[in-house]
Amino acid sequence: MHSCRFLRVPLFQPNALCFFSQTPHLLSVKPISSIPVRNFSSQMGSSPSSSSSKLLFRQLFEKDSSTYTYLLADVSHPDKPALLIDPVDKTVDRDLNLVRELGLKLVYAMNTHVHADHVTGTGLIKNKFPGAKSVISRASGSKADVLIEPGDRISFGDLFLEVRATPGHTSGCVTYVTGDEPDQPYPRMAFTGDALLIRGCGRTDFQGGSSKQLYESVHSQIFTLPKDTLIYPAHDYKGFSVSTVGEEMTYNPRLTKDLEEFKKIMENLNLAYPKMMDIAVPANLVCGLQDPAC
Amino acid sequence: MHSCRFLRVPLFQPNALCFFSQTPHLLSVKPISSIPVRNFSSQMGSSPSSSSSKLLFRQLFEKDSSTYTYLLADVSHPDKPALLIDPVDKTVDRDLNLVRELGLKLVYAMNTHVHADHVTGTGLIKNKFPGAKSVISRASGSKADVLIEPGDRISFGDLFLEVRATPGHTSGCVTYVTGDEPDQPYPRMAFTGDALLIRGCGRTDFQGGSSKQLYESVHSQIFTLPKDTLIYPAHDYKGFSVSTVGEEMTYNPRLTKDLEEFKKIMENLNLAYPKMMDIAVPANLVCGLQDPAC
Numbered sequence: 168m169h170s171c172r173f174l175r176v177p178l179f180q181p182n183a184l185c186f187f188s189q190t191p192h193l194l195s196v197k198p199i200s201s202i203p204v205r206n207f208s209s210q211m212g213s214s215p216s217s218s219s220s221k222l223l224f225r226q227l228f229e230k231d232s233s234t235y236t237y238l239l240a241d242v243s244h245p246d247k248p249a250l251l252i253d254p255v256d257k258t259v260d261r262d263l264n265l266v267r268e269l270g271l272k273l274v275y276a277m278n279t280h281v282h283a284d285h286v287t288g289t290g291l292i293k294n295k296f297p298g299a300k301s302v303i304s305r306a307s308g309s310k311a312d313v314l315i316e317p318g319d320r321i322s323f324g325d326l327f328l329e330v331r332a333t334p335g336h337t338s339g340c341v342t343y344v345t346g347d348e349p350d351q352p353y354p355r356m357a358f359t360g361d362a363l364l365i366r367g368c369g370r371t372d373f374q375g376g377s378s379k380q381l382y383e384s385v386h387s388q389i390f391t392l393p394k395d396t397l398i399y400p401a402h403d404y405k406g407f408s409v410s411t412v413g414e415e416m417t418y419n420p421r422l423t424k425d426l427e428e429f430k431k432i433m434e435n436l437n438l439a440y441p442k443m444m445d446i447a448v449p450a451n452l453v454c455g456l457q458d459p460a461c
Numbered sequence: 462m463h464s465c466r467f468l469r470v471p472l473f474q475p476n477a478l479c480f481f482s483q484t485p486h487l488l489s490v491k492p493i494s495s496i497p498v499r500n501f502s503s504q505m506g507s508s509p510s511s512s513s514s515k516l517l518f519r520q521l522f523e524k525d526s527s528t529y530t531y532l533l534a535d536v537s538h539p540d541k542p543a544l545l546i547d548p549v550d551k552t553v554d555r556d557l558n559l560v561r562e563l564g565l566k567l568v569y570a571m572n573t574h575v576h577a578d579h580v581t582g583t584g585l586i587k588n589k590f591p592g593a594k595s596v597i598s599r600a601s602g603s604k605a606d607v608l609i610e611p612g613d614r615i616s617f618g619d620l621f622l623e624v625r626a627t628p629g630h631t632s633g634c635v636t637y638v639t640g641d642e643p644d645q646p647y648p649r650m651a652f653t654g655d656a657l658l659i660r661g662c663g664r665t666d667f668q669g670g671s672s673k674q675l676y677e678s679v680h681s682q683i684f685t686l687p688k689d690t691l692i693y694p695a696h697d698y699k700g701f702s703v704s705t706v707g708e709e710m711t712y713n714p715r716l717t718k719d720l721e722e723f724k725k726i727m728e729n730l731n732l733a734y735p736k737m738m739d740i741a742v743p744a745n746l747v748c749g750l751q752d753p754a755c
Contacts, residue, residue: 228700230524261699268712405555406522408702418562 219352221326223247223269226399226408227262229255232285232443233402236262237358240271241324248323250275250302252343252358253401254288256455262288263295274323277302279360279401280340281309281451283374283444290456301454306332307339309452315341325350331388333362335381336369342389344396354395357412363389364400365407368421371433374448378433382426390416513646515620517541517563520693520702521556523549526579526737527696530556531652534565535618542617544569544596546637546652547695548582550749556582557589568617571596573654573695574634575603575745577668577738584750595748600626601633603746609635620645625682627656629675630663636683638690648689651706657683658694659701662715665727668742672727676720684710 221243227236232255240249249271254262266273276289276299289301289311300312302321315321317332321343328343343358345351361369363385371378389398394413415422421432441447450456515537521530526549534543543565548556560567570583570593583595583605594606596615609615611626615637622637637652639645655663657679665672683692688707709716715726735741744750 226702228522228702230700258700265701268708406524406552407559408520408522414562 219326221324221350222352223249223271224352224356225265227258227265229258229285231257233404234282234285235399235401235403235408236288237399238262238265238271239323239326239328240269241326242271244324246324247271248274250277250321250323250328251288251292252277253279253282253360254292256286256288256291259288259291259295263292266296273299275300275302275313275321277321277343278307278309278311278451279343279358279362280304280337281307281374281448282361282401283441283448283451284402285443286447286450287455290454293454294456304330304332304339304341306334306341307337307452309339309454311454317341320346327351328358333359333381333384333388334375335371335377335379335384336361336374338375338377338380340369340384344392354397354411355392356397356399357389357392358399358401359389360401363398363415363419363422365398365403365405365410366415366419368419370436370438372436372438373444378430379426381433382422382429385422390422513620515618515644516646517543517565518646518650519559521552521559523552523579525551527698528576528579529693529695529697529702530582531693532556532559532565533617533620533622534563535620536565538618540618541565542568544571544615544617544622545582545586546571547573547576547654548586550580550582550585553582553585553589557586560590567593569594569596569607569615571615571637572601572603572605572745573637573652573656574598574631575601575668575742576655576695577735577742577745578696579737580741580744581749584748587748588750598624598626598633598635600628600635601631601746603633603748605748611635614640622652627653627675627678627682628669629665629671629673629678630655630668632669632671632674634663634678638686648691648705649686650691650693651683651686652693652695653683654695657692657709657713657716659692659697659699659704660709660713662713664730664732666730666732667738672724673720675727676716676723679716684716 221241223240223242225238234255236254237252238249240247247270249266251262254276273296276292278287292299293301302313302315303309303311305314305316315330317330319330321328327346329346331342331344333340333342340360340362342362345356368381371381390412392412396412398410398415421429515535517534517536519532528549530548531546534541541564543560545556548570567590570586572581586593587595596607596609597603597605599608599610609624611624613624615622621640623640625636625638627634627636634654634656636656639650665675684706686706690706692704692709715723
């Protein structure tokens with residue numbers, strides 16, 4: 168395990184000079200001194216699919232825990248470098264088979280947070296695909312190859328994800344957001360984990376959860392994104408696959424309320440203790456495997 | 462019930478002069494005399510999301526029958542006309558609520574075929590949203606407001622779907638494909654019903670099913686589409702959400718075989734009788750409701 172070696176580029180700092188990808192063969196040094204201001208549409212109902220000739224994107228579902236796993240790759244790059252967000256142990260073979268069929272090179276197996284409802288697939292993936300590195304936030308307290316911090320960029324080919332801290336469901340939750348540059352997918356895509364769900368949000372009653380912190384995270388880190396940004400959560404229980412920032416700012420039944428009302432809602436959910444919690448959390452602190460080298 | 466009033470435009474007829482939308486207030490007459498030849502990428506791994514500033518697209522899932530319902534709308538049109546493909550009775554309220562939240566005007570509630578595993582939502586939708594018309598193929602033998610035939614175009618605003626006959630799972634199965642014109646979504650999107658599933662296909666042992674016919678349908682009507690065409694099936698049982706023509710031509714474990722081998726595979730599936738069949742099929746012949754005016 169070692170800490171993140173990415174050059175930290177604070178978000179919204181227009182005069183940062185360069186960033187580095189961690190993987191040497193994909194090393195990229197790019198001037199980003201002049202980020203053009205995009206005329207982002209604020210239309211809530213705009214198309215929920217991102218336009219990019221480089222991006223391959225797949226949304227994958229694990230039925231028992233209603234978890235979404237996301238596969239992203241830069242298919243314009245000779246290596247087709249790819250990453251998986253929130254893989255589940257049960258569906259690792261499905262996911263890796265798809266990676267192979269599509270001719271991708273998996274470089275990162277990432278988590279948005281330490282899950283309490285399923286065991287992460289990152290450890291299994293590393294065993295089966297030794298080149299891949301596990302990624303999670305330093306604030307999660309978990310072991311991983313790469314411990315990310317807010318403002319980091321995770322590069323795969325010419326594409327990258329920004330890391331935003333969105334604690335509140337757990338103290339180490341992050342949201343991964345595609346970059347705000349002309350050659351990155353448009354609209355932007357936000358992988359929100361359990362911080363923001365479609366018309367909902369993750370619970371805040373364990374794992375360092377805080378309803379106040381979650382409210383502030385979503386409002387400061389997600390609702391400040393362009394309204395057409397696509398929301399891809401870690402779970403959905405009603406069959407929705409995607410939403411937008413604009414939709415959630417208008418229709419989310421919890422996060423459209425003021426902070427005090429939100430706190431009351433979260434205090435009165437009366438949810439059952441997660442049946443997988445005592446298995447999943449200890450396992451997920453070590454990539455889903457009792458393997459100190461995860 | 463009345464038959465389809467669309468002007469029939471045979472597929473791939475480059476000198477057809479115009480087409481009409483059925484709904485008067487959305488009437489559109491467009492010259493399509495000069496369809497440019499697109500440089501379609503044959504790259505199998507290209508991005509599985511369609512680029513169109515006009516299209517709003519949502520994939521919705523019904524867990525019990527593992528059915529995908531699709532919502533498409535032209536959000537560039539003042540009315541935001543929309544259609545639903547393969548809605549399920551149980552999730553009609555979810556779907557219509559989303560339609561309302563997004564400010565869409567539902568014009569069509571369509572089926573790819575007479576389903577045997579769930580009851581269609583088209584009848585309920587018409588009750589709750591009187592402006593919407595039910596759509597199914599004439600070959601299905603079902604009642605509906607609009608009985609479509611191969612080569613028809615189903616217009617919603619400036620966007621349209623082509624109808625392709627893909628019998629074999631049932632004798633009335635069709636595949637809806639987004640248009641092959643510069644202002645239509647790219648890559649193209651094919652809503653294949655149960656004719657072609659991701660790494661699979663629908664069974665062929667009832668409802669006029671024929672393995673030979675299904676094989677010929679998929680090879681002549683779907684595998685002839687550009688390889689980057691996105692495949693959106695009516696079901697998935699493994700958590701996949703989308704595939705491409707290129708992927709299925711390479712990795713579909715059934716349809717990559719020759720006809721004789723395919724027929725043997727289909728004869729030896731030994732599948733159970735669908736538990737919903739005796740309820741779903743009679744209901745689906747009348748839009749899911751015992752209502753002769755469906």
